[in-house]
Amino acid sequence: MIMPTAEELHVTPVATPAAMQAERVPDPCIIVIFGASGDLTKRKLLPALYHLEQAGLLPDKISVVGVARRPLQDTFANDMKEGIIAGGGVDESDPKLAPFVGKIQYHAMNFDDPSGYDALNTLLGQIDQKNGTCGNRLFYLAVAPEYFSDIIKFLGQHGMSKPCEPTEGRTPWVRVIIEKPFGHDLESARALNDEVNKVFDEDQIFRIDHYLGKETVQNILVFRFANGIFENSWNRNYIDHVEITAAESIGIEGRGPFYETAGALRDVVQNHVMELLSFVAMEPPVSFEAAAVRAEKVKVWKAVSPIHPADTVRGQYGPGTVDGQHVVGYRQEDRVHPRSQTETYAALRLEIENWRWAGVPFYIRAGKRLAKRVTEITIQFKLPPLLLFKDHEGEAAEGIKPNLISMRIQPDEGISLRFGAKVPGAGMNISPVNMDFSYAEAFGKSSANGYERLLLDAMLGDATLFAHRDGVEATWALMTPILQAWAKDPVKDFPNYAAGTWGPPAADALLESENRKWRKL
Structure with a gap:
């Protein structure tokens, strides 16, 4: 079978509109990852965030808060650093790495414990005051499906599902990313959609499929x-x-x-x-x-x-x-x-x-x-x-x-x-x-x-x-x-x-x- 090479076919990379467009940098925000002790956070999410940091696509004022049940306060940030290096193909001497790791925090709590959400809300408020993240929140549910309902419910009950009041020049936002599987059949998917929509508006909900x-x-x-x-x-x-x-x-x-x-x-x-x-x-x-x-x-x-x-x-x-x-x-x-x-x-x-x-x-x-x-x-x-x-x-x-x-x-x-x-x-x-x-x-x-x-x-x-x-x-x-x-x-x-x-x-x-x-x- 004849297999022409890229050179023979004149396939050459050219500047594309996507490559030439102005960089899209989000507002300052806090990314809160529920289930942060799991494999997804270390192997995929933190390396991906750091790739955005390397590309200059993250705001200077950004914080990452990992949330899980185990007491990992002393080791979490360093563990995520290891994941960024190993999973993201990052050189340990990268000058941006240490400052980025300094923006990572950890909060231990059970997902069904109301007091944990009070403490989390307080922590997020403190980060807002210290880092100027303006009340913007991105909650990421990297947890097993059986925890979706509890986390969504408690975020709503503790006032974390709605953004703060707009101020001059700023419109705060709150969004939630939910991993698959989203239900296990039509009935359960509808029920979960109803539960989530009671707490978050549809334009706040981001149901993720990593294939996309x-x-x-x-x-x-x-x-x-x-x-x-x-x-x-x-x-x-x-x-x-x-x-x-x-x-x-x-x-x-x-x-x-x-x-x-x-x-x-x-x-x-x-x-x-x-x-x-x-x-x-x-x-x-x-x-x-x-x-x-x-x-x-x-x-x-x-x-x-x-x-x-x-x-x-x-x-x-x-x-x-x-x-x-x-x-x-x-x-x-x-x-x-x-x-x-x-x-x-x-x-x-x-x-x-x-x-x-x-x-x-x-x-x-x-x-x-x-x-x-x-x-x-x-x-x-x-x-x-x-x-x-x-x-x-x-x-x-x-x-x-x-x-x-x-x-x-x-x-x-x-x-x-x-x-x-x-x-x-x-x-x-x-x-x-x-x-x-x-x-x-x-x-x-x-x-x-x-x-x-x-x-x-x-x-x-x-x-x-x-x-x-x-x-x-x-x-x-x-x-x-x-x-x-x-x-x-x-x-x-x-x-x-x-x-x-x-x-x-x-x-x-x-x-x-x-x-x-x-x-x-």
């Missing part, structure tokens, strides 16, 4: 709407089908109790994959304001026809080999029921009933312990209506393959376009070739983890890349009937795929019944 912080996800919109050569053919007239794959080679990483209540459909498909689907399928918004983008995404989800259980496949991995190492099956993992019915793999076929996509199938798959780690979107186009190039038997020439656009979200982020080209020589031989764009080659490798953009947007009040309650409930409305159908019909052949493979045979049959195959990744 990835540059490659945001680039789907740029690829579609900034390039006329693609948008004109982005419809049922030219596209045969769409595949979305979210594959992981790792297992459940010691999270048995969590995964037993989640499974692949709840953990990945309802949020990450459905977000990718919306970016691929949405209509052009009237602007890139949050309300306009969210509205188009919701239209996509609401246009998806009810998914019949016959168009779904579930799997669970058994023992196998991953990267040359033998690994146990899901039922042998720590704190997993020996006869568990939890799916570690899910595949769906769905259709979007609107003018652009009617009749175009979307195939989705996500799973643990698959052959490799890769998240990719593949757009397969229809073959030309008249095949001019044929073999001696009158069949289509072997090298004629459907055109593909593949968008690699992770790893090796980039975009590939497959098309047919003549092989040099006397005959009319055709071979598929790829035109590849690599983020790393064009723009250099980045140590960003995706949370940088989302944290910055939340501080700025830009909710474009966050979920609205309408969107959360729309995706749960699609997934809940599948979950209910699966619960009524236990699987008799779990485990049904070996670790290190691409999932159960039934997932292949889902496409083969329509004379299609999953793209080899």
